Amino acid sequence: MKWDNIQELPCSVARALSIFGDRWTLLILRDCFIGVKRFDKFQKSIGLSRHRLADRLTKLVEHEILRKEPYQEKPLRYEYKLTRKGVDLYPVLMTLAKWGDTWMDGGDGPPLEYTHAKCQHKMTVELCCSECGEEINPKEVIPKVGPGLKAYSSRVKP
Amino acid sequence: MKWDNIQELPCSVARALSIFGDRWTLLILRDCFIGVKRFDKFQKSIGLSRHRLADRLTKLVEHEILRKEPYQEKPLRYEYKLTRKGVDLYPVLMTLAKWGDTWMDGGDGPPLEYTHAKCQHKMTVELCCSECGEEINPKEVIPKVGPGLKAYSSRVKP
DNA sequence: CCACTAGGTTCCATTTTAGAACTAACTTGA
DNA sequence: TCAAGTTAGTTCTAAAATGGAACCTAGTGG
Numbered sequence: 001m002k003w004d005n006i007q008e009l010p011c012s013v014a015r016a017l018s019i020f021g022d023r024w025t026l027l028i029l030r031d032c033f034i035g036v037k038r039f040d041k042f043q044k045s046i047g048l049s050r051h052r053l054a055d056r057l058t059k060l061v062e063h064e065i066l067r068k069e070p071y072q073e074k075p076l077r078y079e080y081k082l083t084r085k086g087v088d089l090y091p092v093l094m095t096l097a098k099w100g101d102t103w104m105d106g107g108d109g110p111p112l113e114y115t116h117a118k119c120q121h122k123m124t125v126e127l128c129c130s131e132c133g134e135e136i137n138p139k140e141v142i143p144k145v146g147p148g149l150k151a152y153s154s155r156v157k158p
Numbered sequence: 159m160k161w162d163n164i165q166e167l168p169c170s171v172a173r174a175l176s177i178f179g180d181r182w183t184l185l186i187l188r189d190c191f192i193g194v195k196r197f198d199k200f201q202k203s204i205g206l207s208r209h210r211l212a213d214r215l216t217k218l219v220e221h222e223i224l225r226k227e228p229y230q231e232k233p234l235r236y237e238y239k240l241t242r243k244g245v246d247l248y249p250v251l252m253t254l255a256k257w258g259d260t261w262m263d264g265g266d267g268p269p270l271e272y273t274h275a276k277c278q279h280k281m282t283v284e285l286c287c288s289e290c291g292e293e294i295n296p297k298e299v300i301p302k303v304g305p306g307l308k309a310y311s312s313r314v315k316p
Numbered sequence: 317c318c319a320c321t322a323g324g325t326t327c328c329a330t331t332t333t334a335g336a337a338c339t340a341a342c343t344t345g346a
Numbered sequence: 347t348c349a350a351g352t353t354a355g356t357t358c359t360a361a362a363a364t365g366g367a368a369c370c371t372a373g374t375g376g
Binding site for chain 1: 159161168169174175180181184185188191204205206245247248249250251252253254255256257258259260261262263264266267269270271272273275277279280281282283285286287288289292293296297299300301302303304306309310
Binding site: 001002003038039040043050051053054075077 | 321
């Protein structure tokens with residue numbers, strides 16, 4: 001299976017990863033959430049080659065995860081901003097960061113700590129049920145075939 | 159910057175991605191959560207080359223995200239099981255899946271739907287504050303320098 | 317005029333990957 | 347007993363992706 005075919009699988013994880021399942025894209029998005037907007041800033045912050053960076057930014061714009069907006073004319077310059085679709089990736093980044101904080105801190109504690117403006121406490125993120133609000137235990141979540149998988153099956157072997 | 163150096167950055171997202179920020183590893187872990195345990199099942203389910211699969215499984219075992227356990231002797235065969243560290247990746251997979259369900263369903267609806275055994279409702283996952291339990295809005299989370307970043311800075315330029 | 321900034325693009329050597337074929341150590345059925 | 351099947355890999359090679367340096371374009375500041 002080639003990477004380019006992965007987005008056709010009837011799996012939301014595979015489809016999401018077809019866009020940012022590579023070395024650098026999620027680091028670019030992490031930077032977006034901490035306020036980085038310009039080409040050179042991304043490059044210095046992340047340390048990837050300009051070549052790759054240009055490529056990834058273009059891809060993110062194509063997928064409408066970032067939007068290019070001019071911030072000056074003469075010479076015309078753009079900055080990259082998260083769209084709604086991009087902001088929606090916040091839970092992915094935060095759960096990744098929490099896992100890294102827990103398992104990869106090298107004994108030094110988390111690189112960043114977070115405060116919740118609403119309740120003013122130092123916080124971490126938790127995964128909760130949209131219906132009862134309780135914290136999720138993986139064993140208590142039962143996956144069932146949904147409409148997307150049914151539609152796919154009927155197309156593949158009708 | 160080479161990929162091999164990424165895990166040394168003082169960033170939990172980068173460190174986490176140094177293990178599974180590639181094309182296939184998160185798909186292997188997704189399969190683990192739906193009960194896949196054996197080499198051939200992974201290969202058929204995901205469609206990556208046997209070569210890559212062997213490589214990724216070895217890496218996941220080295221990082222103690224999976225554990226190899228014999229399920230028969232003569233010939234000796236192992237299966238791969240999630241460790242505690244691996245199970246802790248559940249929120250990452252579920253938030254990825256939710257994003258894919260929302261933005262990449264191709265109009266067919268989600269491939270899988272989930273029921274919460276505890277409350278018996280069809281559910282999605284939400285990101286909540288560990289302290290006040292309210293749903294997280296990215297704008298209300300304030301990151302501050304933590305001990306991990308301080309320790310790193312004092313090592314790099316003391 | 318010269319250096320500098322910002323945002324790329326081009327080129328090429330090195331790395332990584334995909335896919336097919338091969339191996340090893342058994343088990344099963346005819 | 348012997349061929350075929352199962353499971354879990356490993357080896358090989360061509361093709362694709364990557365990293366890094368140099369170059370380009372369109373300005374600004376001195």
